Amino acid sequence: MTTGSRTPWRQPLALVGAAFVVLWVLVAVLAPVLAPYGPLDQIADKLLEPSAQHLFGTDQLGRDVLSRVIYGAQVSLPLAFLLVALSAVIGSVVGAVAGFFGGWVDGTLMRLADLVFAFPGIILAMAVAAALGPELRNAVLAVVVVSWPSYARLVRGLVMSARNSEYVAAGRLLGSSSVRTMIVDLRPNVAGPVLVMAALDVGNAVLLLSGLSFLGLGAQPPMAEWGSMVVSGMDYFDLWWLWLYPGLSILTVVLAFNFVGDTLRDALDPRTARAIRG
């Protein structure tokens, strides 16, 4: 009863989401064990239909699609996590500093954030790809550059409203320094929403990275990356197993993180955490 944070997980969608997140993380970690073949091994005839031997069939180079999908989790998930973590940390720090100090500090940082935010992500990624070469790492960089401002805005707003709150005033009167106030009093109010945004963002990041690969700006063949697998599969539209399985992987990851994010939102708010249980 103290936190109630466990109870919202009883809702079916939340359970399904959490199950899929766990599943995919396990798949990524255990890929070498789970995958029947290596991701790049050309072990069979080309374009075989799914069969007992090759559950998801084989692709145009005779590679096992199931193995590639499994290894794909090793590419997409860590990158998505990294990307989100970087954006969240950079954005939170910038937002917290802007919100807490206000004045010209706030003005400068937020103008910068607006500037970057106004830039379409895909275009920036194209520019980065043009400048540094079309590589997955560069795509990540480009996405981080455009995605931190959302965190900065979120955190700035939260910090600003909390900073003027009476409980922060009360803490200051008790002798809390402004830095301690920021950590002790503001952190719990900021951490939850940031975590929720991040959870929702992991799904988006997977989608965005796949999208960039789809456009040829991210992962390059022969890498087993879901987005690029979908693209090359699209060339053989009739051979559904080529694009359907990587596509489904993207879909389930995106949905799973969205469900988890929504549930976290409720679970982290002490007020709704209890209401959900009733």
Add this chain to the structure above:
Amino acid sequence: MSVLLEATGVAVEYHRQGAAPLRAVDHADLTLARGEILGLVGESGCGKSTLGRAVVGLQRTAAGEIRFDGRPVAPLGLRRRPAGMRGLQMVFQDPYASLNPRRLVGDQVGDGYLLGGTTKAEARRRAGELLERVGLPADAVRRYPHEFSGGQRQRIAIARTLAAEPSCIIADEPISALDASAQASVANLLVELVRELDMGMVFISHDLSVVRQIADRTAVMYLGRVVEVGPTRQVWSEPAHPYTKALISAVPRADGGGVLPVELPGDVPDPSRPPGGCRFHPRCPVALPSCAENDPPLTILRDGRSAACVLAK
């Protein structure tokens, strides 16, 4: 009695974009002794909260001086408050806004101890004791503010200030947001604590009857200024300032008599454009022609009373 808190000629200005600064408090004076409860009353917007916040250092002053325990109170900056100032605490009006919704009650109450240099475990333990002292179950430490009613939250907020071992509490409308029965019990708690711990308290309220019941002295504010101060009993029985008189006769009594309270016509003037002369003259029922010209200062009368009116003797 020794003077605990002294504010002289305090002015506070709010700066608004594209408008002249608004002087919410203009040359207000207050003194508070140890063991004393000073009631601060006045109409909404007259500057009670602003003065209260300025006194503890939450609001920068434009003029005047505030001394607590002989030392000047500096406005809070980015640094931590000097240890000597921890004795000066504030209880806020809205117990929903003054507690962090996402921190455990025990952590918030224990903060005062923790910042005073005790260990975490010790702070937690003593927080439990304080919560019991203010009439809450000991297991309140492990709960969140939203699990408590308004009255209970206000007790939590009071407990939090006690952890700093204050000698002076500024209570800004601490019971206005509460239900009638909770009002009485929270007011009682505050009075009890002041007496027991020999603190001083400024009790800000727009409810005159509560102030009359609990305050040793009463200060009446009008449009940013203290216009009358004195021992509560005398201020009520023979108010020296016409505004005090008007305030008192506007309070309806629950005596079943069917007596309509007396109306004070007119509205509180806009504090950004206070009237010249005596600030009360446009509404004053006994104003003299000279009142439109001369602004009477707060003048000492007798028996520890002061008033700012030419007619006050």
Add this chain to the structure above:
Amino acid sequence: MTVGTLLEVEDLTVWLATRNGPRKAVDGLSFRVDAGEVFGIAGESGSGKTMTAMALLGLLPHAARTGGRAVFEGRDLLAMRPRELRDVRGRSIAMVSQDPSTSLHPMLSIETQVTEHMRHHLGIGRSEARGRAVELLSTVRIPDPERALKAHPAQFSGGMRQRIAIAVALACEPRLLLADEPTTALDVTVQAGILRLLDRLRRERDLAVVVITHDLGVMSAVADRICVMYGGRTAEIGPRETVLTHPRHPYTRGLLDALPHPEGGAATLRPIPGSPPSLGGVPEGCPFHPRCAFAVDSCRAERPDPAPVGSGHRVACPPDPLGGTA
């Protein structure tokens, strides 16, 4: 019905939908209001005062149900179709709520708000409505009414806004005004003005007013008769002076004792122990028994109904522990 009775409420019950099913917010309330009378409903927050008013106006929250009767000028308000009710609400019964900033539309001019209902319900023209609006505003003592008509609510102080809200409520010359905590948000000085205004309106216009407030001082100033509610039920009902000077219900006594003493004196206040029940948490038997110093066994078992103890004075407390005290 007595001659001059305007509203007769009998056994009014309001069920509100909660997560645990319907719960009674008002439970078997009966009272009558005469023309030109100020009737007061008092009680702590959550006692069902607002829900009573909302039931009479047909403005209950979604999925609420009502029982009993509320006969206003010969017709049962609770049995009316929404259209009829809307008509009655605009014309014969008006409402003033606690917060004048929510009852007035911030973007519309005062003129629009005062004349809108007049033109709709009374079918009068623009210039006639305007003339009446000026009259109304001066009735509620708004200085320079002509200019006030052009202004917007934000340009007035809280007290002035509440006066304007009353003017809007009076626009169609209602017979009954329901005022829910009309002065709670206001300063005492301003409150005094509003109370005087209500009193004048009832004398000059024969307007019946139901004043809902938790402030017994306000009750004492304006009400002719008072109903004290607790847990959705009537604890005590009777003439103002009787109820406030010789209360027979321990709850009324407790409310009065909790007030600061008018002559100062006693150093502390005397709160009623415990807190009022929440919706659905009203205990068996007498709803007040967990907090009552006089409770006996029967109080826990039987739910008392208000029974007459004197002329026009009914009390829901069979043990009557205060009966002997004068």
